[in-house]
Amino acid sequence: MLERLIIDAISIFTGPGAKKPGAAPSKGNAPSKGNVPAKPKEKVWTKQDDSARTIQTKYRQFRAKKILEKKKKEKLDYEELMNKLEHEAFLKLVQMEQEQAEKDRKKEEEERKRKAEERKRRKRMLEAAFDGDNEEMLQIIKEVKELDDKNNIGNDVIGKNLRDRHLLAIVECEDANENTPISEAANGGNADTIKLLLDRGANPNTQGQFKRTPLYRAAFAGHLEACQMLLQNGADPRIYANDGQNPEQVASLAAVIQLLKEWDISQTEVLLEKLETEKEKRLEEVKQRRAAEESILEKQLEISQQEYDVMQKQLNHAYCELEKRISEHDNAVAEGFNRPEILVLAIQDAETEVEILKMNTEKSRDKLSQAKLRLREQQKGGDDGQEPDDLPGLKVMVKELDEVLFRDVGNKIKDSGKWPLIIDRTGQAATFLRYRDTNCVNALSPKQMEDDKVRLALLGAVRFGKPFILDMMEVDMFDTVSDRFDNILKGLMGMIMDKSIMQEENYLKLIKESDGPDYQKNQFNDYRTSSFKFFIITKNPYPPESLMDNTYPIRIYVPTAR
Incomplete structure (x- = not known):
């Protein structure tokens, strides 16, 4: 309303009816043709003009105040929106962490439950073996098979061998004294239970905590039928326990002593050979399973490697495009191009593309790393609980690079006959080396990789005995760089x-x-050229094996606080 009144007031003083300074005379007062035109009158400032100026000033102040209030409100709304979004993001982050924690908790709970059930099954198996409860033992074996079905373990070469391993694990489980079910069955005198276990691959010569075999325990307890069953299936009566006695010496029943004395040891030899043959057969099956698993893992690794190579090429191309956009912008600005913001947008688009590809490459690299890890574990016997070897390369901290690279304490690099490959995901090594007296080229920079610049950088490094550094960043550029050097x-x-x-x-x-x-032949001398060094830097934690084989790998690690 106030704004409307001000506008109306201004129109009164400045509207069509108001006298305008310097206005043309009316038609009736127009000078005749022969007369000289009258000199226009000077503007006389009136109270109306003062009033108009005052009104306009107040109006502008009022309007500026309104605009300021609007801007302040917009700022407050923006800050409120940002706070709301930050709050929502925080809540979402907390929710995600809670969900992840809940998943981890459930996973740990399931793992604890699985282990508890496994311990319970082992205990039931051992107790049933001692009691001769064959039905209970068969039920436990059935549960193991059902569990394999539940876990979708197939019946191919891999699945069959895995099922056999699970079955053998329950048949030969151990108690706290390292006694197996067949040992417990022997101690309980249950010949039919011993037979059931032997038919499912149990070892008749397993030894417990005091190296006592099932035959030793059966003889000690005076179980004749159990001793007969064991002897007929390869139990060796010649095995001594920690107390220095064999089954015959500890037998508590005359019939058992007589059985052991009269037993034809040649039968044991034949049975042991048979057991050894069966053992070799099982080992061969394990080898076949491992070979099949390795074949699958190698195929997965090959696919992951191909995906990673594609991502590397795309990332390399994106880096080159970004460098081109930056060069175009710099050249255009230098030439006076009046719309550099267009080129800035192109640079931003290229940067976005690089960041997206970097994230995708990182995911592809992680996938490849996991595939390599699974294959290493398989080849190193990961199923047996062995840890895979550490990644190759000498582990050093950044502060140790001077001793390792420049002074080569211990002549490790010199004795290897290779140049160092510095693997550093943090990028600290590249920064450290740039501030030393070195000639460094970035493999991803078209400007730095121009033929003349590379040639002079290399020639200068040889001439002055300095390190020549090739920084490949996250991309496997060695083959490409080699072609450029050609x-x-x-x-x-x-x-x-x-x-x-x-x-x-x-x-x-x-x-x-x-x-x-400076680069004439007489400026070079052997003392300086012999000090030349070549370092390759990469952020890729898993460089190509061909590059690793031809260099001396050094891994930069940052110690974590304990």
Whole structure:
């Protein structure tokens, strides 16, 4: 309302009816043709003008105040929205963490439950064996089979062997004294139970805590039928326990002593050979299972490697495109292009593409790493609980690089005959080396990878005995860089890798007449060129094996607080 009144007041003083300064005279007062036109009158400032100015000033103040209030409100609304979004994001994050914690808790609970059930089954199996409760034992074996069905374990080569392992694990489970069900059955004198276990692969010569065999325990307890069953299925009466006695010496029944004395040991030899054959057969089945599993894992690894290689190429291309956009922007600004914001948008798009591809490459790398880990565990016997070997490479901290790289304490690098490959996901090594007296080129920068710049950087490193550093960042660029180096001099990367670049006849091939007096032949001397070094840096934790084989891997690690 106030704004409307102000506008109306202004219109009164400045509207069509108001006298305007410098207005043309009316038609009736127009000068005649022959007369000289009258000089326009000067503007006389009136009270109306003062009032109009005052009103306009107040109006502008009022309008500015309204705009300021609007801006403040917009700012408050924006801050409120940001606070709301931050709060929602925090709640979502908390919710996600709670859900993850709940999943972990359920997983741990299920694992505890599984282990508790497994312990309970083992206890039931051992007690049933001692009591001779064959029905209970068969029920337990059935439960193991049903559990395999529930876990979707197949009946192919891998599945069958896995099922056999689970069955054998329950048949040969142990108590706290390392006694197995067949040992408990022997101690309880249950010959039919012993037979049931033997038919399912139980070892008749298993030894418990005091190296007492099932035959030892059956003889000690005076169970004749149990001793007969064991002897007829390969139990060896010659095995001594920790007390220095064999089954015959501890037998508590005359009939058992007589049985053991009269037993034809040659039968035992035959039975043991048969058991050994069966054992070898089981081992062969295990090998077949492992081979089948390795074949599957190798196929998965091959697919993961292909996916990773594709992502690496895409990331490499995206980096090159980003460098091009940056170069285009810099050149355009230098030439006076009046709309650089268009090129800035192109750079931002390229940066976004790089970040997306970096995330996808990281996911692909993790997938590849997991595939490699599973294959290593399989090849190293991961099913037997063995831990895989550590990743190859000498582990050092950044602060130790001076001793390791430049001074080569212990001559480890020199004795290897290879140049170092520095594997550093943190990027700290690259920063450290840039601030040393080194010539560094970024493999992902088209500017730095121009033929002349690389040639001069390498030639300068040889001339002054400095390290020449190739920073490949996250991308596997070694083969690409090798091809680029061939443009400078055929086989140049090979000369660098085998250190023949330090020979005079090779580094002189890099010199051009336009290089100036500092790079003339007489400026090079053996003392300096012998100090030349070549370092490769990568953020990729799993470089290609071919590169690892041809270099001395060094892994940078950051110690964590304990």
